Amino acid sequence: QLGVSYRSAWLMKHKILEAMRVAEGDRKLDGRIEVDDAYFGGEFCGGKTGRGTDNKVPFVAAVQTSPEGHPLYACLSAQPPTSEAMRAFAARHIAPSATVVSDGLWCFRAATRVGAQHERVVTGGGKASMKLPQFKAVNTLLGNLKTAITGTYHAFDFAKYAHRYLAEFQFRFNRRFDMKTILPRLLQSLLAAPPSPEHWLRTAEVAR
Template identity: 55%
Template sequence: MAMNKIQFQVGMSLHKFLHRYGTEEQCEAALYASRWPQGWQCSRCDGRRYCCTHNGRRLWECLDCGYQCSSIVGTVFENTKLPLTIWFLAIYLMTQSKNAVSALELKRQLGVSYKTAWLIKHKLLQTMLLREEQRRLDGRVEIDDAYLGGEKQGKRGRGAASKTPFVAAIQTNSEGRPHFMRLTPVAGFTHEALKQWSTECLASTAHVVSDGLWCFEAVTHTAAQHERHVVGNGKLAVKRPEFHWVNTLLGNLKTALSGTYHAFNHAKYAHRYLAEFSYRFNRRFDLAAMVPRLLRAAVTTKPLPLSILRISEARN
């Protein structure tokens, strides 16, 4: 069997990570370069003239309007009391580990309390989610209905209080290989829910391939074409070649979640954990680059205090 080049890519070793981001000064410089690649710019007046002072952390003061800020103000890192080295190590662990990393494992690796590790993880998960919400799948797209919280029993499409429904979708390239994916929680498998999903997740030129579940017809609200296959139930249904990749990714997702998270409140947090899996998959072609890419996402995302994270939970 030929070696999978993506799976066996070098990535960023711990030694290389520590060489590049091992000190507070290195992390500060990397954060500055990621946030202001063209040089410092005032977030209030767009001025570029400044002077620097220190107040525990380096501060920039705009010479035009007098606004003063540090490198973390207005980012996911705002108001943190932790060293940047802790945040950067969390970014490294969440992007370079094979099956992601739990908050409990972050607690052990970072040397912080569980509450702190949980907050770091969910801020970074929400950052991933906001990035993935911008993605629109195009070309040939396989979709399927799925649930978190155990196997669905009974008639398909009828939810249960203990299970969280989500749409699994994967875009394949011209060679029939998987390219991008989206895993999106929905209110249920209804025509209205799938209509909203298609608006948010599909490009107008997408060619959607689905099974015979009636609500999938709603994708025509957005997608150019809908290819419907009535497959029935049982093991033979999941082996249909038309749905090879979406069934493969669902199997990988189940393995990843069960191997990393022994339990989590999927009713509240499904959107973030599914986005984490998608975020990592969609950037798998350059594993080492995921560290600076997530850093860039974090410094261009508005602050995410606990109150904002709780509001986000309530909406999903």
């Protein structure tokens, strides 16, 4: 009976997360956008460090800011930091009139493929790069994201379900200005979402 209860709770949680993902699937950012790559997952003893590290799932975070640098909206995507993946991300989530601000990782130039401007800031890496004012919004978001997930969930399968947990954070972040409407809008998203049977929910995004 405990197993059935756990299964029901898991299904309900992932149906909600999936509805959030669908609701945010076509989010388009415009204006000034800070973008960076990051990773989900724990340390892997003896493995590589930094970009390309073992036992971690890469994702991209993009934050639309006001002209003063205040965060407005965000898009999060579980994907590798490659030019091909960034071209697909830009085509779906970045408006041609946007200006994308990124670090020295060259894949972010793919934003220019959709007509957006690209400003490359060479950070030099390390903790000092996280203090640069050009990336304050995206660095703050990444810190809040990791704190929220590690503080809420003991563990989950990053490789299979990172896309849904990112969507959950994105859904809440993009609706934070009107907290009273979050629950009604979530219910609307659940009603509008396509059917999501258990076998589909348990399939990794990359395998679909």
